[in-house]
Amino acid sequence: MIEVRFQRGLHLPELDLWLDPWDAKPWAFVSHAHADHFARHESALCSETTAALIQARFHLAENRIEGLPFQVPILREGFRIKLLPAGHICGSAMLHITRIKDNASLLYTGDFKTRRGRTAEPANFLTADTLILETTFGLPMYEFPNQLEVEGSILRFIHDAFADGETPVLVGYPLGKAQEALALLTENSIPTLLHPSVAAMTRACRGAGFEMLPEPIEFEGYATAGHVVIIPPNAVRSKLMRGLKAKRTAMLTGWALQPGSKYRYRVDDVIPLSDHADHPGLMECITRVRPKKILTVHGFAKEFAAELRAKGMDAWCAMGGDQLELPISQATQRIGANNSPRHIRAICPLADFSDLCRLVGETNSRLAKIDFLASYFKSFTEENDLRLAVNWLTGEALPRQSGRQPLHVGSATIRQGLLAIPGAREERYREISSTQNDTARTARLLLQEIYLKPEPLTLLGLATFFQELLGTSGSLERIKNSPRDSPRCTRWKGKPSSKF
Structure with a gap:
């Protein structure tokens, strides 16, 4: 050889x-x-x-x-x-x-x-x-969706931003993904403005024979309605972009499959377009x-x-x-995959609330978010449940009252509570947490891997649990109380509970 x-x-x-x-x-x-x-x-x-x-x-x-x-x-x-x-x-x-x-x-x-x-x-x-x-x-x-699905995600992101009166900004390397995105938008008759570095590389590609790419139009800090802007990653917070107030950003990267990538890149969305x-x-x-x-x-x-x-x-x-x-480490398996029937969703009000949180989080369209919220609010028959749901959507575990301290148990306490669940392993928690930098998402992924026996849980039941936590003193007592209901939660119910 x-x-x-x-x-x-x-x-x-x-x-x-x-x-x-x-x-x-x-x-x-x-x-x-x-x-x-x-x-x-x-x-x-x-x-x-x-x-x-x-x-x-x-x-x-x-x-x-x-x-x-x-x-x-x-x-x-x-x-x-x-x-x-x-x-x-x-x-x-x-x-x-x-x-x-x-x-x-x-x-x-x-x-x-x-x-x-x-x-x-x-x-x-x-x-x-x-x-x-x-x-x-x-x-x-790392198994990317098919090309049509990825391109559909890009176009959907763009049209959602247009519908909300925002300028969509696609973020990709100036040589490679930027031209791939430009070719897609040109094919779909979407006018595009290019960061100067992207424009320079596009001219070079055209000069090298890739004439299917349009003559670049440079972005100069402003964009009229109906235009997309393509920029490199190092320009997301540049002076050039500051004048573009109503914008929505999406990073084009294969690392979109990594949990928490949207938060790591500090963009509104990540789309797995990879070269x-x-x-x-x-x-x-x-x-x-x-x-x-x-x-x-x-x-x-x-x-x-x-x-x-x-x-x-x-x-x-x-x-x-x-x-x-x-x-080979178990970490090589797809994080978030659930190929075994360990979780059987119990129909319950908290599960419905969790689904709402997931749907609102997965869409970039403000109009779609409003539709999801409107449909959810119309489903209530009890005013007290509606009040609890509205309060939780503001990010508060308990309604604010004069003289009452907000409920805060801290990520360390939540971690200990999760690890008290039978089947939870500390090394796996650390492995997941290192990729998330978010306690709630870590809780969801960890609960996903544990054998659970979910039972129906009402919004009032969760509120009562929060009240009991508020009445405890010290982290150790809260740790003892935290796992009590955890094995009854699905991974999606565990995420908002931890978030609150």
Whole structure:
């Protein structure tokens, strides 16, 4: 097999060729024109489109770039070298090399995507003995919705914002997702304004032959009704955006599947538009390449290699550090998935309230939120229940009264109460909490994994529980009281209770 080394980057010593190295090298393959894959090499090997984008973006001298057409082999030092489309962004390429004397072969994917997009050449795989695989989304939980569903989410976000009199702002990298979103909006006749950095990269893509993209119109700090704005992540809170008052933001990223991503990015919505392969895409690549050995790089490289070894494949993280003695963590399963019939929803007023909270939280349209609330309020027959629900929707556990302190038990107390439930494990709580930074969402995800016996619970019953908590003194007594009703809650009922 062809030898591969890792020294702050992947190196093929027989060719003295580096693959997307972090530092400038005498000769290096550059898979695409994103900044994290580029250094000012003495000689850079890349696709023709990437060569044009590198010159436009990084101003590297033309005599230091060797741009090759796809599928056309060249011979170097006893090796046949061929570039294949990677499907990641405009011009992204995989590197396929064959040692002529014995036909040993290697495929380096770089960043790639198996799903077809509008602005990247479709990925094309060849079989190889060794596969160096980019594994950004190398956990089973990362399985993206189909393309039509993702694009539908983008268009729905836009039209909901329009309906509420707001300007939709899509956030994506200036080279790649920004052009993919622009192509989608152009196809749907939605006028779009581009942040200057996005406009510059769009012009570069058009100059490299992607003329399906429209001539960019730059965003100058204001937008008339019916226009969408596309900006890079570092511009969300920039001075340029401050003048756009009535706006609604959505981050376009595969990390949208990670719980709590909307709060981490501090945007109104996250949509899983990605220019990387998801977990099924990684498995599809392996099936099509049929390698004897697999080296994983980037993202969840160790976890994905361990998963492949469990399936009987010769797979290792290219950077080393694999641990054979440890099984794959349960955390690799999709967080939020519930494939077992452990939870049987009991019909009860609190469950209805929880459903309302979920529906209101899942939509960005203010008009839709109003409709959900109106339908819910009309269902009440008891004025006291209506009063409780309205109060809880303000975020207060108990109505405010003169001289009464608000009920506050603290996240640490809630944590101890949850851990007092039979079947709750502290290490699992910590694992979930580290991805959430929110006690209520952590409670929902933890309760989802515990065997529960839900029983009907009225709004008055929960209010009585809050009153009892208010009457306790000290965290320890509250911890003792907290788990009493928890096993009777479904995960969705547990979330608002913790939130209050």
